[in-house]
Amino acid sequence: MSFFNNSKIDEESKRNLAFQTIVAHRDLLQLASKKQQPPTYENALGLLNELAPELYSDFIELLTRRNESELVQYFKDLSEIKSQETGKDISPIELIERQIKTLQDLHDQDPSKKTVSKRLMEHLVAREKMEPVRLTENRILNRDFNQVDRTTYSDKLFQNDFFSDYKLKNSNVLRIRFLHPDSDEHITGADLIYEQYDLKNNKVRFVFLQYKTWDKNVIYKSATANLVPQLEKMTSILCNNKLCHTSSGTKTSTKYRLPYCSGFLRPTDKIQESDSKLISTGYHLPICNALKLIENEGKIEKKMIKEESFKSHIFEELFNNNMIGTRWIDVETLEKIYEENQVFKKSERIKLYAQEIIK
Numbered sequence: 001m002s003f004f005n006n007s008k009i010d011e012e013s014k015r016n017l018a019f020q021t022i023v024a025h026r027d028l029l030q031l032a033s034k035k036q037q038p039p040t041y042e043n044a045l046g047l048l049n050e051l052a053p054e055l056y057s058d059f060i061e062l063l064t065r066r067n068e069s070e071l072v073q074y075f076k077d078l079s080e081i082k083s084q085e086t087g088k089d090i091s092p093i094e095l096i097e098r099q100i101k102t103l104q105d106l107h108d109q110d111p112s113k114k115t116v117s118k119r120l121m122e123h124l125v126a127r128e129k130m131e132p133v134r135l136t137e138n139r140i141l142n143r144d145f146n147q148v149d150r151t152t153y154s155d156k157l158f159q160n161d162f163f164s165d166y167k168l169k170n171s172n173v174l175r176i177r178f179l180h181p182d183s184d185e186h187i188t189g190a191d192l193i194y195e196q197y198d199l200k201n202n203k204v205r206f207v208f209l210q211y212k213t214w215d216k217n218v219i220y221k222s223a224t225a226n227l228v229p230q231l232e233k234m235t236s237i238l239c240n241n242k243l244c245h246t247s248s249g250t251k252t253s254t255k256y257r258l259p260y261c262s263g264f265l266r267p268t269d270k271i272q273e274s275d276s277k278l279i280s281t282g283y284h285l286p287i288c289n290a291l292k293l294i295e296n297e298g299k300i301e302k303k304m305i306k307e308e309s310f311k312s313h314i315f316e317e318l319f320n321n322n323m324i325g326t327r328w329i330d331v332e333t334l335e336k337i338y339e340e341n342q343v344f345k346k347s348e349r350i351k352l353y354a355q356e357i358i359k
Contacts, residue, residue, distance in 0.1 A: 011062075016270050017189070017350075018062045020211045022048065023268045024192045024352050027209060030316045031194050032166075032174050032356060038313060050164055051178040071126040096127050171359045179344065179351035189230070190350040192266075193343075194319075195334075197357045203328040207262050207319055208234055209284070214267045217302035221294050228294060230349075231287050234263045237341045239288065243326045258318065262326040263287040264310075267300070282312035 025044035033039060049056040075092040082090045103120040111117065163177040195206040210230060212219055221227065238244060244260045264284040285305050293300045310318065318324045338344060344351070 012270075015062045016213045016268075018059045019270075020213055020268045021190045021350055021352075022059065022063070023266070024190045024209070024211055024350075027266065027312065027316075028176065028192055028194065028352055028354050030312060031319060032168060032354065034170065034316070034320055036313075047176070048178075051176060052180075069122075069126055069129070071122055072129055075126070075130075093127065093130050096123060096130065099123055100127060168356075173357040173359075175355045177351075177353040179353060181346060181348055181350070189226075189348075190352070192352045192354070194354045195356065196325075197331070197355060198328065199357060201328075202331050204331050204334050205322070205326045205328050206334070207264065207325040208238060209264050209266045210234060210287070211266045211268055213270055214300070214302075215270065217267075219267060219300040221298045226348075228291070231265065231291050231294075233341075234287050235291065237337065237343065238263045238326075241337055243329070243337075245327075247327055257323045259324075260327050261286045261288075261324055264315075265290040265300070267302075283309040284312070284315045285309040 022041060022044045025047050026039055026041060029039040029043055029047060045056070045059065048059060072092075075096045078095055079090055079092040082095065100120065100123045103116060103123060106113070106116045107120050163175060166174045166176070168174055190211040192209040192211070193206060194209075195204055197204050212224065212227060215223070219227065243262050246260065263286065265287055266284055283302070283305055285300070285308065289305070289308050290300055293304060297304070310324075315324070344353075
């Protein structure tokens with residue numbers, strides 16, 4: 001299965017959607033790991049590799065293709081030609097390693113030849129860029145199937161999806177599901193749903209994030225036909241069910257905390273042509289504020305939201321300290337809301353769904 005082989009979608013759109021999805025994986029890791037040091041995009045790609053290895057190679061190809069050196073592309077093209085000639089699968093890595101050996105031998109014979117040394121270094125760098133991203137031994141999430149108690153999870157809402165269980169360092173348990181549309185041509189974005197469960201009291205609290213790519217730090221209503229309907233759907237699920245209210249029905253709490261805001265728009269950047277690094281500005285804007293800006297200004301601009309949104313590390317700390325996100329509600333109430341609003345019905349958006357069991 002592949003999301004991004006559809007020829008009807010231009011490559012830039014595929015690439016930006018892939019990056020959007022990786023940003024969602026990174027945000028999920030940041031919420032789950034609760035570390036001051038934010039997770040890297042390599043961690044996020046590694047998580048994707050564990051959840052959906054079938055998609056991993058597509059994402060890697062899309063996110064690196066524009067920024068490949070001519071040398072990397074040369075060996076990829078050469079690989080295709082040699083494979084067709086011989087009828088055997090000859091990888092770019094195999095070919096470049098042969099050339100590296102030749103250059104290394106020449107360098108060893110006479111290290112003073114600067115042109116040989118330079119060419120050897122270029123090939124070594126290109127070889128490194130060909131390597132798939134792998135998780136290191138000290139992974140940001142510990143997978144430990146033997147210690148995960150699967151009796152704590154309800155499976156009735158899900159079918160035919162990817163999921164993985166993890167034991168977190170704080171002894172909490174995390175299940176992550178990767179939910180995808182049936183057809184790649186219908187994919188329009190990504191969502192993250194992150195839940196925390198208190199099974200002793202049968203309670204749950206959560207937050208929704210919706211990801212949108214902005215162009216030069218602006219999201220225009222006129223250029224994003226489905227933005228308002230999607231934000232209104234989140235409003236229907238969250239705000240109309242008063243999940244942003246206290247248990248007594250008020251919007252503010254008697255405790256010192258922010259409002260129980262549970263839905264956020266997460267603008268993400270486009271992949272920059274001249275920069276191979278994955279960078280995202282990381283603002284989290286409440287959906288009610290997003291809708292007001294769209295209605296009043298016709299756009300959402302970075303300079304407009306700095307005073308009413310959270311950066312990623314602040315967002316993670318506030319949520320994990322119960323300062324934002326919904327109030328604690330009954331698990332049955334949440335399941336009823338999901339079923340009534342068909343939250344997990346196949347849609348045009350990729351969904352990352354995480355359930356953290358609080359010990």
